[in-house]
Amino acid sequence: MSERLHVVTGCMFAGKTTELMLLGKREEFAGNNVMAFKPSNDTRSKEIMNHNGERLQAIQIDFQQPEQIFSYLGERISAVLIDEAQFFGSDLPNVVKVILRNGIRVYLAGLQNDFRHVGFGPMPTLLGMADKITVLYAVCTYDSDGKICGMEASRTKRLINGKYPSWDDPVILIGASESYAPRCANHHIVLNAPYKKLW
Ligand SMILES: [Zn+2]
Known part of the structure; x- marks a missing residue:
């Protein structure tokens, strides 16, 4: 768990959310406090859920205001999970920088490209910032x-x-x-x- 920003990406049905949940569990096994966030325009549920039906409680954040994440953080939080990161706007990379600056690790999952196979929203910038990238395939x-x-x-x-x-x-x-x-x-x-x- 030495990496600071770990981005999990790929196409749909590649298992990104499953991998994100596993990374969160690893942090919890190590005794660390983890918080999970997802954008509010992903209305499927208030939990992060993978295609196998496994669930994780996640706080919904207005996709146009990712800085809302700050109000949930504190010194006791060691790591943050962000799912469906592609739906957040161009402010997300700066929000991630602030979280990292405060000593919190960030695990982020997002769709690499849109239906045209062009970089989706903030994902190209986030991939450029990453300390570790896991690319998954379907x-x-x-x-x-x-x-x-x-x-x-x-x-x-x-x-x-x-x-x-x-x-x-x-x-x-x-x-x-x-x-x-x-x-x-x-x-x-x-x-x-x-x-x-x-x-
Ligand atoms: Zn084919």
């Missing part, structure tokens, strides 16, 4: 006539109302029927990408 579930691809997936496919996304679509959608799936680079499709083919 399995590509692209299905061709009943045969699953099975390659390592580093990307997240988003379908909106059953249609492939367009490069210009908003990164965060409200009220649409979305579905997500892990994809390898070969099977990640975004329409209208601004990169032209040369031949």
Whole structure:
């Protein structure tokens, strides 16, 4: 536990939250006090929950005001967990710097890239600040006539109302029927990408 900022990242369904919870448990095994936070626009629950249904109590923070975290901290806190960090705004890196400056370790999990495979919100900055980075991968579930691809997936496919996304679509959608799936680079499709083919 020598690292100060440890970022856990990757695509969706890669096990980021499970890894974050494990890191928190390690701190607790060592007798350290840990607090967990998540952004309030992740309305799934007031707990951090992984896809296996394991839970951890987490305090919800307004995603536009990550500095709210400060009011929960004190000398007895040794480590902070932050889940779904990609939803916080550009102020999160400075908030993390203040927490670290006060001698508290930060474990942070966040989606590395958006549906276009472009850095998501504050994640590129946070990855640049990290003392340790764990990148996790999922399995590509692209299905061709009943045969699953099975390659390592580093990307997240988003379908909106059953249609492939367009490069210009908003990164965060409200009220649409979305579905997500892990994809390898070969099977990640975004329409209208601004990169032209040369031949
Ligand atoms: Zn694939």
